[in-house]
Every structure is written in C-alpha cells, then in structure tokens.
Amino acid sequence: MNSRISCCLGAGLFVLAICLTATPAGSETPRHPADLDLSPLTFERPEPVRTELPCGIPVLLFENHDLPLVTVTARLQMGTRYLAPDRHTACHLLSRLWKDGGTKSQTPEELEAREAALGITLQAWVGSMIGYVSVSLVSQDLPEALPLWRDLLRRPGFAAERLERAKDRMLKDVQAINDNPDRLADLYFARLLFGEHTPGAHEQTRAGIEAVDEQEIRALYSGFVRPEHAVIGVAGDFDPDEIVAQLERLLGDWTPMGDPLPREPYTWTPQSRPGVYLVPAEFEQSQIRIGYLVPEMTTVSPDYPAVRILEFALGYGRVFYRTRGDGLSYGTGTLFEVGEDFSRFYGTGSTGHEKVDDLIAAVREEVNGLRDTPLSAPEVEMSRTFVVGTVVQDCETAREVVVDCIDNMLRDRPADYAEAHLTGLQKTTVDEIGALADLYCQFGDSTVILVIGDPEQVSTPLAELNLGEVIRLDLERFGE
Amino acid sequence: MLQSWTGSRRGREPGWVLLSAGVILLLLTATETGASGPAIFDRVEEYQLDNGMQFQLLPRPDVPMVTGYILFKVGNVDNPPGQIGMAHMFEHMAFKGTDRIGTRDHEAELAIQDSVAVVGAELANEMGKREFASAERVDQFRGLLDALLERQAEFIVPMEWPMLYDGYTYNFNAYTSQDFTVYHATLPSNNLEAWMLMESERLQHPSFREFYTERDVVMEERREVIEDRPQRVARELMQALAFTVFPYCNPIIGYMGDIELLTQDQAETFYRDYYGPANGVAALVGDFDPAEARRLIEAYFGDIPARPCRPGPAMVEPPQQGQRRGIHRQGSERALYLAFPGYHPTDRRHAVARLLGSVLSRDKTSRLDKRLDLQEGAVRSIWTSFNGGFQRYAGVFIICAKVLEDFTNEQVEDMIWEELERVVSEPVTAEKLLEIQTSYRKKYYFTL
Secondary structure, eight states: OOHHHHHHHHHHHHHHHHHHHOOOGGGGSOSSGGGOOOOOOOOOOOOOEEEEOTTSOEEEEEEOOSSSEEEEEEEEEOSGGGSOGGGHHHHHHHHHHHHHTOBSSSOHHHHHHHHHHHTOEEEEEEOSSEEEEEEEEEGGGHHHHHHHHHHHHHOBOOOHHHHHHHHHHHHHHHHHGGGOHHHHHHHHHHHHHHOTTSTTTOOOOHHHHHHOOHHHHHHHHHHHOOGGGEEEEEEESOOHHHHHHHHHHHHTTOOOOSOOOOOSOOOOOOOOOOEEEEEEOOOSEEEEEEEEEOTTOOTTSTTHHHHHHHHHIIIIIIIIHHHHHTTSOSSOEEEEEEOSSOEEEEEEEEEEGGGHHHHHHHHHHHHHTTTTSOOOHHHHHHHHHHHHHHHHHTTSSHHHHHHHHHHHHHTTOOTTHHHHHHHHHHHOOHHHHHHHHHHHOOOSTTOEEEEEEOHHHHHHHHHHTOSSOEEEOOOOOTTO | OEEEEESOSTTOOTTHHHHHHHHHHHHHTTSOOOOOOOGGGGGOEEEEOTTSOEEEEEEOTTSSEEEEEEEESOOGGGOOTTOTTHHHHHHHHTTSOBSSSSBSOHHHHHHHHHHHHHHHHHHHHHHTTGGGSOHHHHHHHHHHHHHHHHHHHTTBOTTHHHHHHHTTOSEEEEEEOSSOEEEEEEEEGGGHHHHHHHHHHHHHSBOOTTHHHHHHHHHHHHIIIIITOHHHHHHHHHHHHHOSSSGGGSOTTOOHHHHTTOOHHHHHHHHHHHOOGGGEEEEEEESOOHHHHHHHHHHHHTTSOOOOOOOOOOOOOOOOOSOEEEEEOOSSOEEEEEEEEOOOTTSHHHHHHHHHHHHHSSSTTSHHIIIIIIISOOEEEEEEEESTTOOSSOOEEEEEEEEOTTSOHHHHHHHHHHHHHHHHHSOOOHHHHHHHHHHHHHHHHHTO
C-alpha cells in the first residue's frame, strides 16, 4: 500500500477511534431511575444508654457532640386519657399554666426574664397520655439552667393572674374555631364518630373554662407529677457522669405530694352515628370528612406496621394523587388514625362547593376499589420507603431518639416495640396488605359523611350520590 | 373585622420613629461582640459548575439520610406583568414529569400539547376581555380545549413523576416565596443518585402537560389557604397597601382573576427565562461521601447548558407620601397590622431593625408583649416581622396584634405607637441588647 494512503488510513482510523470512545458524558448518564443500580439501605436504630438515679428515677442518655446543644426532659405518664371528660378542661389549663405560671421561687416575670437572659427554652406540656417539662440550651448554660428546670418540674407556681389569662386565651382559641372551616369539620366529625362528649369530641365551653379553679389544677398536678411516674432524658452535648450527678442532686429528694391519680385509662364507648350530614356555612370551600371507627386496631396490634404502609399507599398514593390529578382538590387524602385505645379510618379534604359530589365519589371509588384493584408491589414499596423513612427521620437528632424511647416506655409498650415495629415495616408483604385492605377499607353502612358547605350549591349533588338521606345540622357558635 | 395600615401616625414622616430607634441601636451595636460561627460550617464544601450552578455540601453521617435543597433565584417578585402567580404556578408544573416520565408517547403527546398551548392562549385572551368577552367564543375555545386535553390524556401517565419520586425519597416538596423557589427532598442515603437524576431531569426537560388541570388545583389551593383564612386575606391587603408598584404588592399565589388567565405557553417562557443553571444553588446535607457526590453532580448537572436568566424587576417603589389605611371585614376575630417601609437586606440597618423587632416582640419580656398582653390584657398575641419573607429587596416591617374584645382597634394602635416612641425616649439598654444578640446566637444553633 502506498505509504501516504497508509498514513491517511491510520489517521482516519485514529480519528474514528476517538469518535467512538469520546462519547459525550451525558449520554452515559441514566435518564430514568429504573436504570439505576442502587444499593439497599442499612439502618440500625440507635439506642440511648439506660441508667437509673440512686433515688430510682430512670434516666436515658444519648450523647451527640456535633453541636454544643443539650435537651433535658422529664416525661411522665399523664393526661386526658386517664380522666373523665369533665376534667379535660382543667387538664388543658394545667398544660397552659404550668410554664406560664412561674415557680414557687420565681414569679412568672422573673422566670421569663431569667429564661431570656440565659437564652434557654423552658417548656411544659400535657397531652392525652404524656406530659413533660423540658429545657433546651447551649451546653455551657447547663449549671444555671438545670435548677430552673427542676423548679418548674417540682415546684410550679400556678400564679393566679396567669390562670385567668390562660382561661381567657383558651376561650379565645375555642372561639377561633368559628372562623376556621378545617377545625369546625374536625370537631363535628369527631362528634358524629365518637359521640358528643367523648375524647376527641370534647370541646371547652365558656362555662366549663370559667369553672376551673387553682385547686383543681394543683390536684391534677400533684396527682400526676410524681417521681415514681417520671423518666428523665438527656440528649446532646454533655458528660454522662456529670449529668447523672447533677440530676441526683436536683431530684434525689423529690417526694410526692397528695394522692396519686389512677393511671388506668378512662373507659368509654364510642357512639357513632353513621349517615350523611350537612352543616351549612359560608366559606369559600366545602370541607369534607368521610370515615368510620376501626375499634380493634391500636398501636400495639400486630397489624399496625402493615396498616401504616397501607395507609400511605392508599391515602397518599391513590386518593391524593387521584383527587389532585383530577383537579378536584389541593390536598385530599385518607388516613388511619391509630390510637392507644381505638382507631378510625377517614378521608379528609376540601373543594369548591360545586365539586363536592365529585370529590366524595372519587374518594369512595379509590377506597372501595381496592378489592378490584389491590395495591401493587411498586405501590407497596413506595409506601414502605416513606414509612420506614419516618422511623429513620425520628432518629435524626439525639433529642428525638431519647424522647421516642421514653414515650414508648410511658405508653407501656413492650421493651422491643421499636425494633419489632421496624421489622414489621420491612417484612410486610403485598399479600398481607391486600388482606388488611379487604378487612378495613370499605365505606359502607358504618360510614359517617360530613360536609360543611354552602347548602344551595351542595344539597342537591350530595343527595344525588344516593348515599342516604342528607341530615342537616345547625352551625353552632363555639365558646359563646 | 380586620384592619391594616401603613405609615406613621399624626402627620409624622413615614418611618420617623423606626429610623430614630434604628440609629440608637446602631450606636449601641458599634462595639462588636466578635463571636465566631459554629464549627460545623468549617466542614461545608462549596463549588461551582462551569454552567454557573453552585453547590454546597455538608456531610453529616449521623443517620443514613440526605436532605437536598435546590434554590432558584426566582419568586413572586419576578412574575411578568399580567402573570401574577406564575412563579408559584410553575413550581406546581415542576412535578408534572419530563419527556420520559409521565408519558406513554412523548412525541404524540407533544403534537397535541402544541395545540393545547394555542387554544389555551386564545381562551385566556378572550376571557381577559372580561365584560367585553364574547361568551360564544369563550365556550367555543373551552370546548376545543377540553377535547384536546381529553385526547392528550390518552398519552399521559397521571402523576407518574411524583409517584416515582415517592419511591426513592422519604418526602419531597417545594415552595415559592417572594424572592425564591425551593425544591427540597429528604431521602435514604443509598438513593442519592436517584435524587440527582430526578432533579436534573426536571430542570432540563420539564413537561407542561396537565397545565390547565393543575391550574384548577392552584385555584382550590387559593380558596383553601387564603380565602377562607381572614388573617391571610388581611395580610394580602396590607401588602397591597404597602407597595403600590413593586411586585411585593402581589400575593405569591396570585389573585383568582390572575390564576384563571395563566397559560401554558407563558409557563414555558417563564421556565426558559428563569430556570437556567446559574440561577440555582443546591445544598446537600447528610450521610454521603463528598467525592462521590461531586462525581454525581458533574455527571447529572455538569452538562446542562448555561443560559442567561432575566434580571430582577425594574420597578422602583416610590417613596410613601402619607399614611395609608385599609379595612377588611371577615370572620369574628379582630387583628391589626402596622407596616413600615423596610431596608434592603444588604443595608446594615436591616440587621439593626431585626434586633429592634426583638426588642419590641420576641418573648414575654419584650416591650409590646409586656405592655399589651401581660399588663393591659389588650391582645391575644402580638408579633413583629422585620423584613421577614422579603429577602432580595427592601420589604416591610410589620407589627401584628390580635385585639381582644374589651379593647378597640384605636386603643391598641395608640398603645403600639406609645411603645414605638418609648424606644426613642427610653432606649434599650446595652445589657438588654447583648441579651438579645446572645439569644439570637444561641437559638441559631438549634436551627442547625
């Protein structure tokens, strides 16, 4: 071969080789996540160190020195779950007044000034099952902050003028419900599902709020807040030996006052009133609730992990996406609200008055349609990623790890509850979720449907759904 | 009943009281306490791609989780004239998929989508004539549009993009503010590449399918989060009074009359004008290897072509010449808003005014809380916001009080003015200022 031709051929081959190998970087980059080869997630749930003060109070410790922050929390088994409904208002006022009322050694103003001067955050709160007193601070302030926290825990002041303020604010909060269609719907729905004066449906009245006095609040406090009911948690940047010694100094001589309140749950039976209800109201949108009780489901039921996966896949994956995709609503979904004693399954959302029937029909179709079109494996996996993710996220900070562990203890859950729950989430199968959907997801005779909206626009379409007679309820004014 | 107004009382120049107070605080802060930032910031790695997109990486391997944020320098303030709410509308469109995700046949879909754009624009144009619109033409265009959307729906896989993203993340969402739009997600650390892929794909190849259905969703959103909330409607009124020309006068979501006229082709133009890579800053925090993250960033974002983005708004808000007042009647609770002209975020007085806000209302030891809440019992709550929510340009300083039934709005307004004047006549002490500054520093740690 002619040497010149050879050279040209060689050069040409070389250029061709370059063209074949120097592909643009982007052309090798996947464009769909299904083309990715992702490794599985490994996650081990962190556990705090458990110890006990010499006086017997359990303490959970979780160190993290990444930032100079500490949270110290005293958590107790207490709240409205252990009280008859006529004592709930007093319990809510205890929650408001506990921090706001100062301590026996400092007036509310002095305590607030001290808190501001140190740059710490003191909190006290009482819920349905758990109450707590916490302090969050920069670790250098521990020596000065802990005595304030101890005083708030053991010697609250419940200043009289702050009690009056708390009652006034509570009444205003109740009255604010009248302007909030979302809260109105929740309140009416709870009444229809549980009954008029049961937990979840009980609202504070003016007379009920005004009737509460300081003695009643103090009685609740001393009945619930006792060293034998407390678990202490410390999270963040601290020295374990030092903090235990400090806690023993502050709490070692803590003796209970008065008689303890029983910590058995108040027993009650929901009085559900299935049917279709319309509450006339002048808002821009209609509020919709549709659901029923699921009495056999609790947070310690073996099916609970699977129900969580079912809940997300159905409520978000199907109902939310369907109603959103149809342009019906900004945020409609279904959920299982699983409690310690009972549960409910319901749909919640809002839409323009003229679309109420379409929204209700869409939600019913998605839920009742599970029997014909069960959740698929991809849907279950999507949901599993999310739900497991909530467990991972709950461990993001030291404080969350400690609080989660303590709250499991206070809810009388088995020692391995968290681990078993995570395992349940990870191992639940598609078939198991399908079986639960068949068992729990069906709008039928026990369903309550509530619409708060413009009767002129809503009445006829609601009736045309043929779900039952539409019963009108009066729109009440709360707190007046 | 709600009231909102801007400016000063009794004929004083607008901002007089605040300017005086600000000068005093400026003098007090002249001695710098000299504290340094948290050591965690020393671990942040910053770098920029050739196309201008910036990244900040902070490894924190506490739990196997990563949070990704991408912020675009585009917000309510950048809405084109006549397209109030477009920045927010586009944020919604960013979840509609791409040329590969959300479609059964993208080419077939595109052919119809082009027709949808034309008819949608014609419909909006006709509807925009309002009382002069031809009802016949509106019905005709609407019918055409509905027919096209029905045909297009055959090629669409509804909600495929968000459902797919759900499978790789713990949660994801986005929000539009006055000045920025942020897309964020939290995900298991093993799925970092999926985040890179999904975010880069929607940045490069967004789809505008289902624009008109999503516009309906935004209208429902407005009804739900604004129109049924008296306080939020009042806030809109306050901003409309405080700004007459500058786009901060408009609500982020737009008014209903604006939203219903937004069109698909306007959204496409908006995307081209503002979503270039140089307009974006991304942050990754969590459990990842920085070297691997950089490799993925280059692979997925490095080839996005650079393109210029439109500058910010050219309007200039004229100086306020006198007090403005507005009343909005809705609901049963009374609230009062006072707003004063703010400072540009780069102006040192902006930081001073922020401290002034804490002097006035931070906790129960603050002046407004102490006087109006604890001593007088005149308000259910009171708060201040000094340029909060306005991050690129001068905003407003807001004082908001929820008035209790035994007091009139005028009485509460008088008390507020008295306290504002007291900041001048009885300046904050150096000790109190130091306490506020120290508290800011300490509480900042908790946001990390």
